[in-house]
Amino acid sequence: MALNFFDQFQTPTYMGMPLIVLAVALPWVLFPSPTSRWMDNRYLTGQTWAIGRFVHQLLLPINPGGHKWATLLASLLIFLLAINILGLLPYTFTPTTQLSMNLGFAVPLWLATVIMGLQNQPTHALGHLLPEGTPTPLIPVLIIIETISLFIRPLALGVRLTANLTAGHLLIQLIATAVLVLVPMMPTVAVLTSVVLVLLTILEVAVAMIQAYVFVLLLSLYLQENV
Template identity: 75%
Template structure:
């Protein structure tokens, strides 16, 4: 029984062919593309309003040089948000519960911000490794600590997203299993547990949206340090 709880995090295959690419591609098919009409329909208008508001909020702390990242950061936010929310549907697979996928997203973006900092302002980028006013005996130790904190950033991004989604899915499955087991024996307790399950589902929807936003927000903060 305990092993079955983790089967939902295994990458699905069909005829020994991994279907994770289908899970990664499918969310883009759900978004309508703008038409050539003068006035768009309500769905496209609402979608455009949400993207514009999110992009404005995301680029608020960034200077003009970081505005070039608006398209890629907004696309990453919509991509992660879609994957997280679609993974809550029954009989679906959540690709963002895979640490390899999250690290594959976190490492290139983090590395791009570091490379931009080293190219545009190498003195300021290296200056982050040594706080101003550090006593001379502590300089080697602080440089090592700051370097480790810099290198561990993509790991923190990937692990945070994976751990939050995995814990939420496990908790929902454990609670749902308890509801089915208690239903024939203690109906009242099963109904109370079902209420808790409903509240957990709402919480997990909020976590799915918040974690996608936090992932992109932290990337924008890393970008702000290097531009």
């Protein structure tokens, strides 16, 4: 048992090499690439259909200029989804519990949407900083507030993903520790707690999937404002 509950969020190393590299590279091995055959198997067909439906739903409200982001957003969703779910397996590590990694995804992509908006439609992009019909005395205050909210967006993206996954992992470990402690003393309570643990694990799988989708969805919303 770990001496500290937060030890599970430290990047493991083996012979001096951080295993986060393996954890990041492993999901790409699990997803097969399309083949050149006339007909794919059911797994590839289902995967292609699911990705197509997701991209269609995600890019439907976005102008055609933002459709070039389809491959990037779909790849990011698959990557985050695989990492989040694989991190729930025993003896594994979840890289998305590291705020630095999540900010590494959020900041460049958010900055790309902002730069694209300033290049394509600077008047519209800067117009978000000042709502229409604002009284003159409130203009400086609102510009400062909207600027701060603009720069908080990537931080909110990274913190949301990190906090949700970290909280779920900690809760699972706390309840699992309680089950091990209660087994010799109160077996009935331990069984009931185990049922709660199973339900919580199912909920955490759903949270891992939803958080990956929310991360990409918010990026698409930022893209929609700047295209």
